[in-house]
Amino acid sequence: MIDTDAVVIGAGPVGLFQLFQLGLLGIKAEIIDVLPEAGGQCVALYPDKPIYDIPGIAVCTGRELAQQLLTQAQPFMPTDRFGAPARNLHLGHLVTELTARSEGGFELRTDKGLQLRCRVIFVAAGAGAFMPRGLNLPVLDTASNVHYHLEAPLLSPPPWADQHVVISGGGDEALSAVLALAEQPDPNQRPAKLTLLHRRDQFQADPTLDARVRIMQTSGQVTLVVGMPTGAEVSDGHLDSLTVLGADGQTQSLELDHLLIRQGLSPKLGPLTQWGMALDRKQVAVSASSFESSIAGIYAVGDINTYPGKKRLLLCGFHEATLAAHHAAASLNPDAPQHLLYTTTSPLLHQRLGLI
Ligand SMILES: Cc1cc2nc3c(=O)[nH]c(=O)nc-3n(C[C@H](O)[C@H](O)[C@H](O)COP(=O)(O)OP(=O)(O)OC[C@H]3O[C@@H](n4cnc5c(N)ncnc54)[C@H](O)[C@@H]3O)c2cc1C
Structure with missing residues (x-):
């Protein structure tokens, strides 16, 4: 008290x-x-x-x-x-x-x-x-590897160093998170793999951020997955994968180590x-x-x-x-x-x- x-x-x-x-x-x-x-x-x-x-x-x-x-x-x-x-x-x-x-x-x-x-x-x-706006999948609330803010996990060492991080969103928050993780000054603290998950192939972000992330996409530093998360596999408090429904009506399983949801506040x-x-x-x-x-x-x-x-x-x-x-x-x-x-x-x- x-x-x-x-x-x-x-x-x-x-x-x-x-x-x-x-x-x-x-x-x-x-x-x-x-x-x-x-x-x-x-x-x-x-x-x-x-x-x-x-x-x-x-x-x-x-x-x-x-x-x-x-x-x-x-x-x-x-x-x-x-x-x-x-x-x-x-x-x-x-x-x-x-x-x-x-x-x-x-x-x-x-x-x-x-x-x-x-x-x-x-x-x-x-x-x-x-x-933070979520993904409308209540099961994610039980998973410890789902994050909404960059600041706390960025305290060193971040939990996702050398792992596969999926960032969800297509606005400024998501794109600036992609850049922040990919450009961490200490290479040992960067994720091994970065995936950006967004419902369409266009972003609603500042043009400068947009351009920088597109360059990273072209060079293979970030992979864009287009689709809507419709389900999740959570075991023992750990999110293992998201089920993603693509624009073509096909679903795919997106395996990951950490999910960072950056869909605005x-x-x-x-x-x-x-x-x-x-x-x-x-x-x-x-x-x-x-x-x-x-x-x-x-x-x-x-x-x-x-x-x-x-x-x-x-x-x-x-x-x-x-x-x-x-x-x-x-x-x-x-x-x-x-x-x-x-x-x-x-x-x-x-x-x-x-x-x-
Ligand atoms: C795009 C944009 C541009 C703007 N440009 C200008 C400008 O040029 N000039 C200008 O004068 N104004 C501008 N404004 C308005 C200005 O930002 C707001 O007037 C100002 O932020 C209000 O400050 P505040 O501290 O009252 O509230 P906020 O900035 O909203 O801060 C309130 C804080 O309280 C926290 N909070 C609320 N409830 C709880 C709770 N129960 N427990 C814990 N935390 C809680 C919130 O998380 C938040 O961080 C702009 C606003 C926007 C959106």
């Missing part, structure tokens, strides 16, 4: 900035995301696309913005000197339960059994938890709708001055909230996170003076930022 002041649900751009604002105000926070990487939509949906409307940054890509937000929040993300992930950043966890405690504050649980107790909550859940509001906050068309209704929801002590910021005039823009989410943090600070410490401090001149803020 982790005891803390605040929990931020969602490590998208707004959740990361929320953590930073809370840190400036001296509020200890944990941050949770179901994805294996922080950055929300910026990293999951448009990592390489340019953003032009962040104040003071003429242009940056989605991934660069997420990196900058992580760097900015670093003073409030304690880590060890070996560069391990920050102790208060919990990736790969879906927040499933949120309950109010009779003695005040809240308790949260994740699908991986993490439990947290806190005084205030910031829901920065965007359009919902990003869950879809956001699921899921558990959030059970937490008792008033919703307005699948968004959390909040006050436009404090960004508090219908439950005192639970704030909602970024794309997940709604109020008159709401715009789903990064800039608006950052503004909401700032005002929500100030409101929470005042309610957590009602007797403390609430002076507005500038990061340029305040020794207290410099101390919190670890500058002095």
